[in-house]
Amino acid sequence: MGSKNKLKRFKENETFSNVIQPTREEITNKEFHLKGKWAKEFFKNDLPIVLELGCGKGEYSVGLAKMYPEKNFLGIDIKGARFWRGAKTAVEEEMNNVGFLRTQIELIDLIFAENEVDEIWITFPDPQIKYKRTK
Numbered sequence: 001m002g003s004k005n006k007l008k009r010f011k012e013n014e015t016f017s018n019v020i021q022p023t024r025e026e027i028t029n030k031e032f033h034l035k036g037k038w039a040k041e042f043f044k045n046d047l048p049i050v051l052e053l054g055c056g057k058g059e060y061s062v063g064l065a066k067m068y069p070e071k072n073f074l075g076i077d078i079k080g081a082r083f084w085r086g087a088k089t090a091v092e093e094e095m096n097n098v099g100f101l102r103t104q105i106e107l108i109d110l111i112f113a114e115n116e117v118d119e120i121w122i123t124f125p126d127p128q129i130k131y132k133r134t135k
């Protein structure tokens with residue numbers, strides 16, 4: 001994907017109410033504002049929360065949200081230009097039980113309260129351990 005296209009997607013993500021893109025500092029410097037309040041304040045309901053870690057384009061998050069309207073689905077990925085696809089589809093289809101969080105999945109302990117997450121999916125993760133990440 002060209003960098004122009006990526007920038008366009010980043011910009012559009014900022015306009016989607018189903019996307020949240022906190023800075024690392026917002027997560028690590030103090031208690032994250034949605035911690036313990038995801039259902040009520042982000043999804044605006046009290047349904048159980050399912051995470052998809054490394055959601056890519058968000059096809060599973062969107063597909064599962066359609067299949068299970070009694071649950072909330074949150075796709076998490078560091079690459080916003082990828083999950084833009086799922087976020088846009090969810091906006092276009094007026095889905096209220098799916099959202100996307102741009103962050104590193106290593107930070108999830110700081111983002112969700114104990115017992116706040118009901119289920120975690122990891123679909124087709126990156127198989128290789130990159131040398132620079134092994135440290």
Ligand SMILES: C[S@@+](CC[C@H](N)C(=O)[O-])C[C@H]1O[C@@H](n2cnc3c(N)ncnc32)[C@H](O)[C@@H]1O
Nearest residue numbers: 054055056077078079103104105123124125126
């Ligand atoms: C192989 S893709 C799988 C995408 C999707 N789950 C699917 O099945 O199509 C792995 C995804 O994990 C994301 N990812 C890898 N490491 C990550 C990390 N530490 N934090 C957030 N996302 C990560 C990548 O950006 C990529 O989109």
